[in-house]
Amino acid sequence: MLEINDVRVVYPNGTEALKSISASIKQNEIVAIIGRSGAGKSTLLRAIDGMQQVTSGSIKLDGEEVTSLSGEQLRKYWTQVGFIWQEYNLVLRLPAITNVLLGRLGHNRTFGSYFGYFPATHRSIALDSLERVGMLHRAKFRADRLSGGEKQRVNIARAISQKPKLLLADEPVASLDPELKWQVMEDLARVAREDGVPTLINIHEVDLAKAFADRLIGIAQGVVVFDGPPEELDDTQMDAIYRFDKEVSESVETETYEEAPVPIEA
Numbered sequence: 001m002l003e004i005n006d007v008r009v010v011y012p013n014g015t016e017a018l019k020s021i022s023a024s025i026k027q028n029e030i031v032a033i034i035g036r037s038g039a040g041k042s043t044l045l046r047a048i049d050g051m052q053q054v055t056s057g058s059i060k061l062d063g064e065e066v067t068s069l070s071g072e073q074l075r076k077y078w079t080q081v082g083f084i085w086q087e088y089n090l091v092l093r094l095p096a097i098t099n100v101l102l103g104r105l106g107h108n109r110t111f112g113s114y115f116g117y118f119p120a121t122h123r124s125i126a127l128d129s130l131e132r133v134g135m136l137h138r139a140k141f142r143a144d145r146l147s148g149g150e151k152q153r154v155n156i157a158r159a160i161s162q163k164p165k166l167l168l169a170d171e172p173v174a175s176l177d178p179e180l181k182w183q184v185m186e187d188l189a190r191v192a193r194e195d196g197v198p199t200l201i202n203i204h205e206v207d208l209a210k211a212f213a214d215r216l217i218g219i220a221q222g223v224v225v226f227d228g229p230p231e232e233l234d235d236t237q238m239d240a241i242y243r244f245d246k247e248v249s250e251s252v253e254t255e256t257y258e259e260a261p262v263p264i265e266a
Contacts, residue, residue, distance in 0.1 A: 001026055002048070002166055002198050007057035009043055017043040019222035021057070025166075028196040030189055032209035035219040035241055041202040044219070045168050048200070049081055050074050061166055079106030082159030082197075084169035084188070088151040092144035096135060096154045099143055100126040103158035129157040132194075133187045149180040153187060160191050167192055167199040174204060181205065185212050206233075220244050 002025040009018040018040045025031050033041050046052035048059055050066055059066040061080070069077050082103070090099045104122045118126075130136045133153040143151060152172060159167060172188060173181040189212040192199040203209050209216055210230035218226030218233075218241035225240040226233065 001062060002200075003058070003060040004044075004048070005058040005060075007044070007047060007059060008055045009040070009047060009052060010055045016222055018047070018054075021219070021222070021224055023217055023224065023227060025198040025200060027198055028193065029215065030192055030199045030201065030213045031215045031217055032201045032203050032213035033217045033219060034203060034206055034209055037204075039219045040222045041219055042170055045083075045170050045200065045202055048166075049083055049168055050077055075106065079162060080165040082162045082164035082167045084152075084155050084159050084167065084172045086171040086174050088143075088155045088175075090143040090151055090154060090158075093142060095140050095142055096130065096146065096150075096157075097123070097126050097139040099154055100129055100158045100161050103129075103161040107162070125161050125163075126157070129161040130154070132160065132191055133157050148176050149184055152176065152184050156184075156188055156191065160195065164197060167197050169199070169201040169203075171202050171204065173208065181208060182211075188212075206238075 004021055004023045007018055007021045008016070010016050021040070021044055023031075033044065035041050043052055047054050048066065050069055054067050057067070061077075064077075066077065091102070101118050101122060104118060104125065107122070127136060127139065130139050133156050135150060135153045135157060138146060138150060138154075143154065146154065152175075155172075169188060173184050176184060185208050188199075188201070201209070201213065210233065213230060216226065216228065216230055216233055217224055218237065220241050221244065225244075226237045
């Protein structure tokens with residue numbers, strides 16, 4: 001279970017990206033986080049992943065406090081969290097299977113890992129992960145030869161190859177054509193449910209969020225303004241999430257930070 005309690009994030013320039021976020025995500029639950037650009041959605045995912053330092057509050061995964069982790073403890077935690085990036089984050093010159101195997105680096109402590117060698121057990125996991133998202137036939141294709149939808153499926157395969165305790169997806173279909181968005185979300189939701197792993201998905205497309213998530217969390221101005229099943233999201237709730245008072249919204253300007261690229265961790 002993921003437990004988020006009164007998390008607050010203030011950037012060095014004084015901008016309050018998250019005011020107070022509290023939520024809990026149960027095993028086998030898919031939760032979609034919705035809200036306007038700059039609401040704090042990506043900041044929240046980075047905080048959960050340990051990439052963004054929190055100003056105050058607590059984040060626990062299966063009882064382990066995340067906000068205090070550093071060094072080797074943080075690297076170990078990253079092996080337990082599968083992160084699905086909007087822009088794929090693949091090494092384009094490498095084959096699909098090698099990109100998936102990169103998700104196993106934290107589990108591969110052999111000397112050969114420094115030279116890209118992975119034992120048969122890891123390769124079997126990688127091939128199985130590709131098969132589960134319909135990409136086994138592209139295993140030997142370089143990533144730069146794949147379409148956007150295929151790259152995102154490899155991205156998902158890499159995340160699930162970690163055998164994670166938690167899946168995080170930051171706008172996983174934002175870069176895809178409309179007809180591919182449904183297919184990729186379907187693959188993501190299916191493998192998450194098959195593995196029974198709690199999953200958080202930042203997403204702009206409310207219709208997709210309602211179709212695939214068990215629960216929606218709406219964030220506006222750094223706070224949770226809606227938390228409930230998709231069928232309870234009505235026009236009043238949508239107004240609170242997307243059409244709140246302009247004068248109030250001007251007090252929180254976070255779009256610069258929300259859209260900033262995140263460096264790849266070594």
